[in-house]
Amino acid sequence: AQRVTQPEKLLSVFKGAPVELKCNYSYSGSPELFWYVQYSRQRLQLLLRHISRESIKGFTADLNKGETSFHLKKPFAQEEDSAMYYCALSSSMDTGRRALTFGSGTRLQVQP
Amino acid sequence: EPEVTQTPSHQVTQMGQEVILRCVPISNHLYFYWYRQILGQKVEFLVSFYNNEISEKSEIFDDQFSVERPDGSNFTLKIRSTKLEDSAMYFCASSPGPMDTEAFFGQGTRLTVV
Numbered sequence: 001a002q003r004v005t006q007p008e009k010l011l012s013v014f015k016g017a018p019v020e021l022k023c024n025y026s027y028s029g030s031p032e033l034f035w036y037v038q039y040s041r042q043r044l045q046l047l048l049r050h051i052s053r054e055s056i057k058g059f060t061a062d063l064n065k066g067e068t069s070f071h072l073k074k075p076f077a078q079e080e081d082s083a084m085y086y087c088a089l090s091s092s093m094d095t096g097r098r099a100l101t102f103g104s105g106t107r108l109q110v111q112p
Numbered sequence: 113e114p115e116v117t118q119t120p121s122h123q124v125t126q127m128g129q130e131v132i133l134r135c136v137p138i139s140n141h142l143y144f145y146w147y148r149q150i151l152g153q154k155v156e157f158l159v160s161f162y163n164n165e166i167s168e169k170s171e172i173f174d175d176q177f178s179v180e181r182p183d184g185s186n187f188t189l190k191i192r193s194t195k196l197e198d199s200a201m202y203f204c205a206s207s208p209g210p211m212d213t214e215a216f217f218g219q220g221t222r223l224t225v226v
Contacts, residue, residue: 032213044217086155092213098143099157099168100215
């Protein structure tokens with residue numbers, strides 16, 4: 001069975017501070033990993049995924065298969081980064097199955 | 113920018129009643145999904161739909177649930193006889209095609225069963 005763990009429910013930082021949102025996963029094959037973000041009163045939207053290796057809004061995430069992690073990082077937090085962040089996993093690369101398994105989410109609060 | 117649209121935004125229903133949640137996926141997308149999030153819990157996968165049939169479903173998606181694409185634009189989730197524990201936010205999503213797994217989510221329908 002696959003599982004995604006986000007250990008922090010809330011992460012509060014000051015503007016300009018570095019941010020790391022943790023995500024660990026449990027899956028025996030080759031996972032496809034995503035970060036979704038939900039700003040206040042808005043829909044879930046894709047922030048980034050490991051296969052594209054992009055940096056979006058200054059955020060990056062590297063898949064570490066040894067540590068089974070996909071932590072989300074940003075060197076300097078902005079107030080507009082305040083949102084709920086969800087890590088998600090798909091087994092599509094192995095199985096073709098497209099269902100996403102989500103973590104419980106971390107609320108990032110960036111204080112001025 | 114095209115979006116997934118869900119109606120209604122909030123639905124209140126009595127226990128035992130049937131409810132239909134509606135979604136209009138992005139028009140050229142081929143895969144459709146329903147997820148739900150019970151208050152305070154994780155977003156959970158319910159079902160995916162491709163080529164006019166269910167392609168995957170979770171253990172949650174039992175005989176009480178069904179999905180349909182009644183025409184070229186709508187995608188519906190029906191709960192036959194609602195229970196209190198069906199109260200949740202239900203999200204519809206769609207994705208473009210076989211090579212692109214990015215899911216685009218709707219804004220959700222909050223279902224309250226009383």
